[in-house]
Every structure is written in C-alpha cells, then in structure tokens.
Amino acid sequence: MARITKKEKSDGLYQAILTLKTEEEVYNFFQDLCTVTELRAMEQRFEVAMLLKQGMIYNDILERTGASSATISRVNRSLSFGHGGYQIFFDRLEAQKQTEEEA
DSSP: OOOOOTTTSOHHHHHHHHHOOSHHHHHHHHHHHSOHHHHHHHHHHHHHHHHHHTTOOHHHHHHHHOOOHHHHHHHHHHHHHSOSHHHHHHHHHHHHHHHHHHO
C-alpha cells in the first residue's frame, strides 16, 4: 500500500485531531472538515472493517452496508496489508472490553 511520505503530508491536520477530547468535539471537527458524502464514505469503510474483523463474508457485508465489492476489497486489503491503523484500534477496543469485564 502506498504511504503518504513526510514531505507530502501536513502534520497540522493530524495534530489538530490529537487535540480533540470528546466524541462531540471529534464529530463537530469532522462535520466542519468533510462533506456529508466524505463522512458517509469513511463511516461505511469503518463499518466494513468492523464486520470483516468479525468474520462476516463479502455478500453479507454488501447487503448490510450497501458498500461496493470494490470498497469491501479495499478495506480488506488495508486490514491485511495496510499500515496497522485498524489493528491498533481493534487491539485497544479488545483491551478496553477486557478491562470493563474485570471491573
């Protein structure tokens, strides 16, 4: 997978995201930053990633989310051969669930 190099990206956006503290702040920031279509596309890709992680098959994901097979395939490639961003989230989600169960 292609990676945006340090020269090509602006750290400003990523630093701005790191300053946000609540779900509402994040939601409002992305509402200002993105079009509705862009947000829906990101939300759909995230939902596809969650369903793939749960072991759901392509046809069921397509039916449930309306995502194209190309989108599902792209997300699957990111899960398998990406930069680990999804996996960081999944690992932290699992750790959070275990902490809650122990409490």
